[in-house]
Amino acid sequence: MKELRSIWWSRGSVVIIDQRLLPKKLKYLRIRTAKEMAKAIKDMAIRGAPAIGVAAAMGLALTAYRCKARNREVFLKRLRRSAEILRATRPTAVNLFWAIERIMKIAEESETVEEIRKNVINEALKMAEEDVETNKKLGRNGAKLIKDGDKILTHCNAGALATVGYGTVLGVIRAAVEQGKSIMVYACETRPKLQGARLTVWELMRDGIKVKLITDNMAAFLMQRGEIDKVIVGADRIIAKTGHVINKIGTLSHAIAAKFYNIPFYIAAPFSSIDFEHNLDEIVIEERDPREVLYVGKERIAPKGTEVWNPAFDITPPELISGIITERGVYRPEELKELSSGAGGRGE
Ligand code: MRU
Numbered sequence: 001m002k003e004l005r006s007i008w009w010s011r012g013s014v015v016i017i018d019q020r021l022l023p024k025k026l027k028y029l030r031i032r033t034a035k036e037m038a039k040a041i042k043d044m045a046i047r048g049a050p051a052i053g054v055a056a057a058m059g060l061a062l063t064a065y066r067c068k069a070r071n072r073e074v075f076l077k078r079l080r081r082s083a084e085i086l087r088a089t090r091p092t093a094v095n096l097f098w099a100i101e102r103i104m105k106i107a108e109e110s111e112t113v114e115e116i117r118k119n120v121i122n123e124a125l126k127m128a129e130e131d132v133e134t135n136k137k138l139g140r141n142g143a144k145l146i147k148d149g150d151k152i153l154t155h156c157n158a159g160a161l162a163t164v165g166y167g168t169v170l171g172v173i174r175a176a177v178e179q180g181k182s183i184m185v186y187a188c189e190t191r192p193k194l195q196g197a198r199l200t201v202w203e204l205m206r207d208g209i210k211v212k213l214i215t216d217n218m219a220a221f222l223m224q225r226g227e228i229d230k231v232i233v234g235a236d237r238i239i240a241k242t243g244h245v246i247n248k249i250g251t252l253s254h255a256i257a258a259k260f261y262n263i264p265f266y267i268a269a270p271f272s273s274i275d276f277e278h279n280l281d282e283i284v285i286e287e288r289d290p291r292e293v294l295y296v297g298k299e300r301i302a303p304k305g306t307e308v309w310n311p312a313f314d315i316t317p318p319e320l321i322s323g324i325i326t327e328r329g330v331y332r333p334e335e336l337k338e339l340s341s342g343a344g345g346r347g348e
Contacts (some may be wrong), residue, residue, distance in 0.1 A: 001207050003176050004160040006051050012065050014058045015293040016046045023181065023202040032060040032084035033066065041089040041096075044193065048162020049236045049273055050135075053126050056086040061124035064117045077118070078102065088256045090245060091284035092313050093236040094275045095262055099127060133166035134270045135171040137327040142172030142232070142268055145323070145330070148181040150229040152217060155188045157199035158247035158268060160232030160321045168268040169232045170203060172325060177209055184226065185211040188219055190248060192292040192310065210307030216250050220257035229256045232325075235269035236313055237283060240276045240340035243318030243333025245269075246283060249311055264322040271326055276340040285313040319345055 007016045014031045021027050022041070029045055031037050037059030040046050046055045063082040069075040083100050088097060106123045110116040146152070148156040152173065156162075160169035166174060176183055185204055190196035197213055214222065220229055231254055237246040245251070245267050258265040275283075290308035294300055302308075318333035331339075 001178065003165065004203065004206070005165045006161050007046060007049075007055055007128065007164055009058060009061065009121075012062075014062060016045055017047045017161065019047060019199060020045055020276075022161075022198050023096065025040060028214075032062060034063045037062065038085045038089050041086070045236055046261070048157060048159075049234065050163040050168070050270060051095035051161070051182030052090060052126075053099035053272060054131055054164050055059075055235075056089075056096050056122070057099040057103050057124040057127050059086050060100065060107075062326050064107070064120035070113055072113055072116070074109060075116055079107050079116070081286060090286055092286045093273070094238075095236075096271050097272075098272050108254065117123040128164045134168055134272075135163055135166040135168055136175070137176030138168055138268060138270060138325055139166060139186060140267070141176035141327070141329055142215060142325040143179055145264075145266065145325070146172065146176040146181060146230070149183075149255045150176075151186065151227055152183070152186045153188065153222065153228045153231045153254065154185045155216075155219075155231075155233045155250055155254055156190045157195040157198060159200055159203040159205070161199050161203060162195075162234065163179070165345070167203070168234050168270065168325075170200070172232060172268050173209060174207065175206075176247075177207075177340060184217070185208065186212050186222060187211055188216045188250065188254070190250060191216055192240045195248070205258070216253070219254050220260075223261040223263055223317075223344070224259050226257075226261055228261075230264050230266060232266045232268055233272045235267050237268060238267065238274045238324065238333075238336065239278065239280050239283070240274050240336040241278075242280055243319075243321065243336055244280050245321060245324075245333070246313050247316065252314040252316050252320075255316045264328075265320055266323050266325055267321060268325040271328065274326075274336060274340075277280050280315065284289040285315075288312050
């Protein structure tokens, strides 16, 4: 597999792959402030739940790196302000809030300005490294479920680009391929932002993994034809209390179709995507600009005055989910509740 990193720290700034330009161009964006990072997250230059978590952490590291304040309280105030700006970017993926909380805790516990700066930057870099390790573990756990010759359907992009590297769903597929299994991936294009067509297909082709692109409305027909052995998708937030999974819009339709045709439906996600705290009705499902639906590329496809609903995510209930593949093993959705009750909130 060719190493692919979506984000890294580089001498006081952060470099990300500008995912808006793929697959046409592989271009990098240099980010110098938390505000620039917030814009990159909001505009989806970087996207995918684990990736935006690390991006937010690195955004805070940029503030810590640049802030000239010598007074601890002033320094912390600047960090809190950056945290607020980063929190306001995208509401649904829990990783974003988890990462900001983790960095801010370290900052608030550090005693001097020098310590805050050092600890915040180190923690953000550590999170990036951890992410890749987590995905490799998750990948190995998931690969045990995959048989040689399996045809796997996925939605959106839960690959190296959606994480720091290796990927969650694509991590499972990469690990299975590394074990010598022959896998065929069906990638759903994922309207309206086309992460499947633009990013998943690009990533898999880059690694020489067999992939076929379909439009989202072709998935059920493929299942009816007996062409799909497993469905594996990612998660933006898993509600531990009930086992509901929030993921890219279109996931629910695949889960319903998979249940109807008796096809195992798996979620691949790290523990940082599990929300041990909130109830489902407290979660905000992001609604995005209507133009994403009204246009395909630069081409407008609906009449002037068309009304649009454009939720970025949907909610799959636990009864449609065969298992949740994590770095600590594979769980049934109802098992997460037990983890959360005994865990002081983090499943640890
Ligand atoms: O809107 P996006 O592209 O950020 O949404 C991405 C997804 O829904 C992914 O499936 C999810 O974040 C998991 S990525 C490992």
